[in-house]
Amino acid sequence: MKENSMKYIIIDLEWNGANTRTGYFDEIIEIGAVSLDDQMNITSEFQKLVSPKQTKKIRGRIKDLTHITNDDLKNADGFITVFNQFKAWVGTGDNCMLSWGNSDITVLYENLKRYDLLKEIYILKNFCDAQLLCQKAVDIPLTKQIGLSAFAELVGIEIGEDQLHRALNDSRLTARCFAKLFTPQLFGEFVKKADPVFYARMNFKCYNLQDLADEQVVMSDFMTECPGCGSFMKRLTRFTCKNKKHYAKYRCDACGKKYNISHTLKITYDGLEHKKILNEIGATVDATDAEETDGMNAVGTEGNILEAE
Numbered sequence: 001m002k003e004n005s006m007k008y009i010i011i012d013l014e015w016n017g018a019n020t021r022t023g024y025f026d027e028i029i030e031i032g033a034v035s036l037d038d039q040m041n042i043t044s045e046f047q048k049l050v051s052p053k054q055t056k057k058i059r060g061r062i063k064d065l066t067h068i069t070n071d072d073l074k075n076a077d078g079f080i081t082v083f084n085q086f087k088a089w090v091g092t093g094d095n096c097m098l099s100w101g102n103s104d105i106t107v108l109y110e111n112l113k114r115y116d117l118l119k120e121i122y123i124l125k126n127f128c129d130a131q132l133l134c135q136k137a138v139d140i141p142l143t144k145q146i147g148l149s150a151f152a153e154l155v156g157i158e159i160g161e162d163q164l165h166r167a168l169n170d171s172r173l174t175a176r177c178f179a180k181l182f183t184p185q186l187f188g189e190f191v192k193k194a195d196p197v198f199y200a201r202m203n204f205k206c207y208n209l210q211d212l213a214d215e216q217v218v219m220s221d222f223m224t225e226c227p228g229c230g231s232f233m234k235r236l237t238r239f240t241c242k243n244k245k246h247y248a249k250y251r252c253d254a255c256g257k258k259y260n261i262s263h264t265l266k267i268t269y270d271g272l273e274h275k276k277i278l279n280e281i282g283a284t285v286d287a288t289d290a291e292e293t294d295g296m297n298a299v300g301t302e303g304n305i306l307e308a309e
């Protein structure tokens with residue numbers, strides 16, 4: 001491999017839900033991955049079943065989905081052994097891990113953490129969500145979640161006889177979608193350095209602030225400009241909180257319009273996000289009525305003129 005070249009590691013994991021003493025845990029039962037060179041050729045593949053330690057019982061849903069049975073896992077190695085094989089397969093050069101969505105990287109992180117191997121996650125130098133890249137490439141909104149096989153079909157990739165929901169087949173399919181839609185520009189947009197900040201952000205649990213007395217609240221953020229004329233509006237009511245949103249009525253003194261505004265105060269890794277949705281009260285209906293009346297008058301006038309002619 002050329003120097004400075006990037007190896008793309010497309011990974012897919014299968015896991016089984018386990019209830020443990022310390023709570024629910026997604027335990028990896030299979031690791032599959034393919035490696036692409038920078039010409040998008042598959043250069044190598046990895047596939048290993050992992051014998052679960054937290055629970056021996058594979059959930060019915062997982063069995064149905066993956067067709068992995070307890071029998072299949074009986075002779076498999078444990079997570080640490082398989083991960084070490086995976087690590088050797090990945091090698092030491094520059095790389096980027098890709099997966100369809102970000103749940104695989106989250107689950108890998110959790111599994112390494114459970115075995116006190118968290119620092120091993122840094123064998124993966126960069127991360128790119130192949131789902132985001134692929135959806136962007138074909139103009140599907142990123143807020144929409146398209147399943148891998150549905151997406152493959154959408155872009156004309158034959159799935160064939162391969163059984164899906166098995167780690168190697170799914171990573172091959174992800175690799176084909178990625179290889180088909182890859183451009184350096186798109187990749188540059190979605191690749192992230194997989195450093196501690198990346199994982200801190202990934203594991204941050206966002207939440208909506210309910211208590212307006214919370215010290216993170218910035219009261220001046222509630223001031224809102226009138227969408228009609230741009231002047232700041234006056235708040236007419238106290239805030240009422242419903243479903244972790246804060247509602248109040250506002251009025252613009254300059255143009256007389258009134259709005260119901262919902263404020264959502266989301267705490268993210270990067271801090272407070274204040275989102276507002278404005279709904280015009282009353283005035284909207286009046287304005288529409290007035291326009292319709294004007295319109296009818298205009299037709300009427302035109303009609304009169306025509307008649308007069």
Ligand SMILES: [Zn+2]
Nearest residue numbers: 226229252255
């Ligand atoms: Zn106004």
